[in-house]
Amino acid sequence: MHFTEDQIAKALETFHDLKSATKVVRKLGYPSTKQLYKWIKKEGQPHQERKHHRIINTPEHPPHAPFNVKLEAIRRCYEMGEPMISVAKDIGYTYASIYYWYQDYKKYGLMGLQNKPRPTKRKPEKEKDLSSEDAKALNEKIRSLQLEVDILKETLNIIKKDPGVDLSALRNREKTQLVNALRNRYKLRDILLALGMSRSVYYYNVKHLNDRNNKDLQLLKELVPIFDESNKTYGYRRIHIELSKTGKKVSEKVVRRAMKLGNLIVYKPKKLKYSSYKGEITPAVPNILNRNFHADAPNQKWLTDITEFPLHDGKVYLSPIIDCFDGAPVCWTIGESPDATLVDEMLDKAVATLHEGETPIIHTDRGSHYRWPGWIERMKKYGLTRSMSRKGYTPDNAACEGFFGILKNEFFYSRNWGKVDKEEFKVELEKYLEWFCTKRIKVRLNGMSPTDYRKLYLDKQPV
Numbered sequence: 001m002h003f004t005e006d007q008i009a010k011a012l013e014t015f016h017d018l019k020s021a022t023k024v025v026r027k028l029g030y031p032s033t034k035q036l037y038k039w040i041k042k043e044g045q046p047h048q049e050r051k052h053h054r055i056i057n058t059p060e061h062p063p064h065a066p067f068n069v070k071l072e073a074i075r076r077c078y079e080m081g082e083p084m085i086s087v088a089k090d091i092g093y094t095y096a097s098i099y100y101w102y103q104d105y106k107k108y109g110l111m112g113l114q115n116k117p118r119p120t121k122r123k124p125e126k127e128k129d130l131s132s133e134d135a136k137a138l139n140e141k142i143r144s145l146q147l148e149v150d151i152l153k154e155t156l157n158i159i160k161k162d163p164g165v166d167l168s169a170l171r172n173r174e175k176t177q178l179v180n181a182l183r184n185r186y187k188l189r190d191i192l193l194a195l196g197m198s199r200s201v202y203y204y205n206v207k208h209l210n211d212r213n214n215k216d217l218q219l220l221k222e223l224v225p226i227f228d229e230s231n232k233t234y235g236y237r238r239i240h241i242e243l244s245k246t247g248k249k250v251s252e253k254v255v256r257r258a259m260k261l262g263n264l265i266v267y268k269p270k271k272l273k274y275s276s277y278k279g280e281i282t283p284a285v286p287n288i289l290n291r292n293f294h295a296d297a298p299n300q301k302w303l304t305d306i307t308e309f310p311l312h313d314g315k316v317y318l319s320p321i322i323d324c325f326d327g328a329p330v331c332w333t334i335g336e337s338p339d340a341t342l343v344d345e346m347l348d349k350a351v352a353t354l355h356e357g358e359t360p361i362i363h364t365d366r367g368s369h370y371r372w373p374g375w376i377e378r379m380k381k382y383g384l385t386r387s388m389s390r391k392g393y394t395p396d397n398a399a400c401e402g403f404f405g406i407l408k409n410e411f412f413y414s415r416n417w418g419k420v421d422k423e424e425f426k427v428e429l430e431k432y433l434e435w436f437c438t439k440r441i442k443v444r445l446n447g448m449s450p451t452d453y454r455k456l457y458l459d460k461q462p463v
Contacts, residue, residue, distance in 0.1 A: 014027060110142055299358045302350070304362060305404070332433060340375070438450075
């Protein structure tokens with residue numbers, strides 16, 4: 001069937017827009033997909049001026065793209081994920097050409113990108129064998145190109161930099177890491193030549209890295225006891241604070257590197273929390289705190305909630321009062337049922353710690369425990385102010401939720417409680433809460449425990 005120039009141009013233009021031969025045939029009703037691909041391939045031949053592209057068959061832009069142009073185009077499209085059409089416009093060839101290059105690369109490897117006769121299944125009648133010298137030179141060239149590709153890959157895998165980075169801009173330490181990663185596959189001389197690095201500089205940096213690793217291992221011996229004493233809950237910031245108290249002067253970066261070397265990782269899984277919401281039992285009170293959890297003095301703003309700990313023989317529940325001043329529990333109650341008794345006893349114990357004239361705001365969620373008459377009567381009796389989160393707004397009680405998150409991550413999730421019964425668990429929970437208040441340092445409290453921070457504040461107050 002004969003097609004006019006206008007029909008061919010319209011089909012190619014539609015293909016550039018839809019990027020699918022099948023969609024073009026469905027839309028225009030012509031030609032066949034096979035015929036359309038022939039037009040697309042012909043579009044990349046010499047002397048064809050294409051839309052948005054330069055003219056081929058010039059010294060600067062030959063009809064057959066050089067090897068490095070093909071390899072770079074494939075890398076940008078199929079490794080870096082750049083749109084094929086934008087890469088095609090950039091290099092001045094059709095994106096159909098890039099597609100065919102990629103197919104050749106998958107079928108023949110780097111040899112498929114060479115502008116030479118490709119290997120075929122049927123052997124020619126008169127095939128000229130390459131001399132051993134030519135074959136050796138060709139293999140060396142291929143190996144050199146493969147080395148360049150592997151170096152670009154390792155820049156992403158090891159030093160986390162864009163594979164298109166300028167290798168000459170890399171620091172000697174980064175080049176040394178690349179050499180170490182490739183030494184088992186290539187000769188040291190070839191890698192150093194590709195990276196533009198001398199042998200003496202390489203060995204100097206190897207010694208420097210080994211010395212640094214030895215120092216990190218020595219530091220790690222001092223970090224392990226601190227990490228274990230914190231029940232494996234301290235990150236590099238708090239371990240750095242504890243280390244500085246012993247007179248050891250190292251940066252946080254060095255501590256973090258040593259912890260990574262020793263695999264000292266704080267366990268942080270995601271778990272669902274207990275919910276005490278039972279509906280709108282009594283009228284809710286205003287959200288007085290309105291997410292302002294800052295307190296300039298102790299016993300100004302208190303937060304409370306209930307959390308659960310599932311064990312093999314049942315559940316244990318904790319109800320604490322958290323002071324916004326230092327983020328630590330003022331008091332707490334532990335029980336096996338999330339009932340009104342648990343929160344009422346906790347409130348009685350908390351009020352017993354107050355001094356004359358102290359009437360903190362107590363903020364809760366909309367749980368049923370804080371809307372029963374018993375709780376409301378106690379609040380009125382003690383002259384305390386109620387504040388309540390909005391329905392479904394967990395961030396309204398974020399400071400209390402944050403305490404529970406720390407508690408679960410540091411104490412509960414990081415240990416195996418499979419053979420511990422409820423009574424033993426209660427004892428361990430009491431020990432942790434006491435340690436949290438008296439020993440556990442907080443970066444926000446200038447590296448002090450809540451007890452020490454509160455004592456320092458009270459000592460500064462006028463008598």
